[in-house]
Amino acid sequence: MIPTIEDVKAAAKRIEGIAVKTPLIRNDVLDEVTGAKVWVKAENLQRGGAFKMRGATNAIAALSPEVRAKGVIAFSSGNHAIAVATASKLFAIAATIVMPADAPKIKLDTTRSLGAKVVTYDRVGESREEIGARLAADGGLALIKPFDDPFVLAGQGTAGLEIAALISPDVVFVPASGGGLSTGTALSLPDARVFAVEPEGHADIQRTLETGVIQRNEPGIRSICDGLLTEQMGEIPFAIARERFERVFAVSNEAVLRAMKFAFQRLKLVLEPSGAASLAALLEGGADVRGQTVAIIASGGNVDVETFERALAA
Template sequence: MASTAVLNAVQRLRGVAIRTPMLTSPAADALLGRRVWVKAENLQRTGSFKLRGAYNAVACLDENRRAAGVIAASSGNHAHALALAAHLHQVSATVVIPADAPAAKREAIEALGARIVSYDRRRHRRDEIVHRIALRDGSVIVPSANDPMVVAGAGTVGWEMLQEVHDLAAIVVPVGGGGLAAGVALAAAGQGVKVIGVEPEAADDTFQSLRAGHLVPIPPPTTVADGLGHTQPAGLPFEINRRLLSGVITVPEQAIGEAMAYLWRHYRSAAEPSGAVAFAGLLHAAHRLPEGPVGVVFSGGNVDWPAYRSLLDIALERTEGNSDATAASVLR
């Protein structure tokens, strides 16, 4: 049974978060020889799963703390989600995001009235900026992953998947800070479902940390999956993932673009690179999954169209003339 925290989050999110659909494709089922269910969190409010955790965390604050306003650092999606959560609770929000964050994410955040503070990924430490502003303004920090209520809110993704499909053998999730993986693992605990994380090879901090048994920092990574470019896992999710996650698959950059193309071709869904990483893991390492139906978290679709079209063109050009080559080329 899912943890109490996840079940409580399910109740708080009723009428706020969309219960996103589970998509299927005969082509994917035939290619992989199993039923594949894709949880379309790109259709969630704010375009990613992040609203679940951000709203749950803000809702759990007492009124006095919440009235002081909230602040967070994010590559973009958590910032957008926090901006909406703050707007729904009628409190102020400040978000610290990279200067190179996609314009679509920045514009969506500004439309909700949140204040944006930009930083250089390679020169500045975003957490230091957040703590300095929070100390000055008295605002409450709502981390993108390292918070029990954020993790619990993210876990509602897994709870919904298991409510809809009762015979899943595995759920495949993207891993950045680790909050989504940890939440889904809590939702699936004790139900005989393996939860497997996927990271870009270039940003394999969780893979390295799980292998070492402790947090392992890596240099600032360069990956097209900007939302997963962490230098080390968040502490709380890591402790959960160390206990409950069945493993982590790493995927090359090419596989991420090809997964985006496959999602477009067979599901007619536009995925941001971070959102397609779990699907890339499924295609890249299907042999590592247990037999039986598999659920995949398609975690977000917030991508700048020029960048999306460029990545899609490259992937489609590599596989032109064979509608199944996009996946087959990355299967081992």
């Protein structure tokens, strides 16, 4: 099922009172640097520290009470894990999370602290999808996918609805990996030009749109943007992206670190690398947005101390 804006509106009702309506932040320096009116959607201030709370809550809320009572399982590099664990705790159900062993310690520790059972795997040599499917079948658990799910995608799109309630952006910059947030945003902001942002060296979305066929990244590719390292875009997001994405930008580690520093110094926001990717794309100047109204989704703020120190030194 390909979700529509009506599904996004339904998701907004389901998650009301659970997910936070995060602020849109404006800054004079950012406007001066870009020549645009720029608004930053601060999803780092979302419950769980990232936008993922929206989709996880919507997907779990949409389950029947009987299915939900058996517990849920998810696979994630971090923020979806935290979101599913948080939502599961609120619904008083058990959660099992499959996470890469090299995920940031802050994300592993936070997920465990929320009461979820964490199963780690080797990002290079093992498939999280296979592990998740096996554990789901063995335990009768409902699988909450991180992006290739209509309820998750619709939930992520509620961030865009909140933007639309306050401004009418000409352009929206949004980080993209599996495609849940970026295509959910495309649904909720139908009149905006959508600029997707992915890590340099991990440009599967660009190749996917060029070829018209979903492309995979080679296992083992590294980036500071740990939350944007999904091997490939989901089928459901692809169906939306090929119609709605206007451009795809690739950002370097160095650009992301500079954006994190800018966000902290100028916007007073603490962002993780993936959460700063959209800001990095704008600041690098690859898109001429002068005179336009621009929305940026700062997708999360779950950053470890060491990485944040690197950003401040950039």
